[in-house]
Amino acid sequence: MGKLEGKVAIVTGAGSGMGRATSILYAKEGAKVVLAEFNEVSLNETLEEIKSTGGHAVAIKTDVSKEADVEAMIKKALDEFGKLDILANVAGIADDLTSIENYTNELFERVMAVNVNGPFYASRAAVKVFKEQESGGTIINVSSIAGFLGARGGAAYTMSKHALIGLTRHIASFYGRNNGKIRANAIAPGSIITGMTKKDPSHIDKIGMEAFSDLGPFNSGVPEDIATSALFLASDDSKFINGEVLTVDSAWTVR
Numbered sequence: 001m002g003k004l005e006g007k008v009a010i011v012t013g014a015g016s017g018m019g020r021a022t023s024i025l026y027a028k029e030g031a032k033v034v035l036a037e038f039n040e041v042s043l044n045e046t047l048e049e050i051k052s053t054g055g056h057a058v059a060i061k062t063d064v065s066k067e068a069d070v071e072a073m074i075k076k077a078l079d080e081f082g083k084l085d086i087l088a089n090v091a092g093i094a095d096d097l098t099s100i101e102n103y104t105n106e107l108f109e110r111v112m113a114v115n116v117n118g119p120f121y122a123s124r125a126a127v128k129v130f131k132e133q134e135s136g137g138t139i140i141n142v143s144s145i146a147g148f149l150g151a152r153g154g155a156a157y158t159m160s161k162h163a164l165i166g167l168t169r170h171i172a173s174f175y176g177r178n179n180g181k182i183r184a185n186a187i188a189p190g191s192i193i194t195g196m197t198k199k200d201p202s203h204i205d206k207i208g209m210e211a212f213s214d215l216g217p218f219n220s221g222v223p224e225d226i227a228t229s230a231l232f233l234a235s236d237d238s239k240f241i242n243g244e245v246l247t248v249d250s251a252w253t254v255r
């Protein structure tokens with residue numbers, strides 16, 4: 001029996017990288033998965049891949065920065081499967097290590113809208129569902145080591161990933177007291193090779209690159225390295241873990 005047998009999960013950013021790997025692993029472990037993603041092509045690729053291996057999934061085109069889209073995403077889980085057990089907030093965008101002096105309002109607003117407003121809208125709706133259910137539910141927020149360090153992203157990326165850790169701790173401390181039926185944990189990946197890291201480096205901010213280069217060499221992982229942690233935090237194996245940040249970075253931040 002899979003570790004998520006009988007569970008219903010939503011995964012945002014399901015079309016690429018960690019969101020895709022997490023969706024596939026959740027389905028393999030028996031969950032019914034709602035795939036949420038704003039790129040329709042990659043969304044359908046993940047859907048087809050899960051279906052071809054006999055997994056259960058449905059897809060909904062979602063821009064997590066839009067509250068109405070996020071509400072529709074939660075409704076999709078309830079309409080299709082009658083409940084929601086797991087919300088994995090994985091969708092996010094990077095900011096080319098942009099230094100504050102070079103930050104435009106447009107970029108700031110976009111990064112915060114996707115990386116903070118999205119998980120905020122989704123977590124608010126999910127917590128309401130979890131409260132109604134006897135079984136509760138669990139949230140996994142994909143933050144970053146930029147969520148507690150300064151030179152792993154630009155200004156708003158760093159701010160946004162710090163904010164996600166705050167959201168995680170808020171939910172765990174306000175709603176976790178009832179035998180931990182409602183849980184929220186964060187994952188802080190180090191460097192993972194995905195669509196995000198494969199971007200054209202010519203746009204990277206010069207000041208940001210200088211700060212980043214000072215950090216020295218590090219190991220890079222693959223999306224599946226994060227999916228396995230997202231599975232652990234979604235499953236009952238972690239039922240006594242609430243409000244934690246799991247760093248998955250192959251020792252980058254302990255040096």
Ligand SMILES: NC(=O)c1ccc[n+]([C@@H]2O[C@H](COP(=O)([O-])OP(=O)(O)OC[C@H]3O[C@@H](n4cnc5c(N)ncnc54)[C@H](O)[C@@H]3O)[C@@H](O)[C@H]2O)c1
Nearest residue numbers: 013015016017018038063064091092144191192194195196
């Ligand atoms: N790759 C890394 O090294 C790294 C390190 C630490 C944290 N992270 C975080 O991991 C998460 C996943 O990133 P990834 O590396 O897999 O990147 P990725 O670019 O491969 O995947 C992100 C997915 O999110 C989707 N997305 C972007 N904006 C969206 C929106 N508004 N609504 C819905 N979907 C949207 C993209 O289309 C894409 O499919 C992000 O939150 C990122 O900040 C990445």
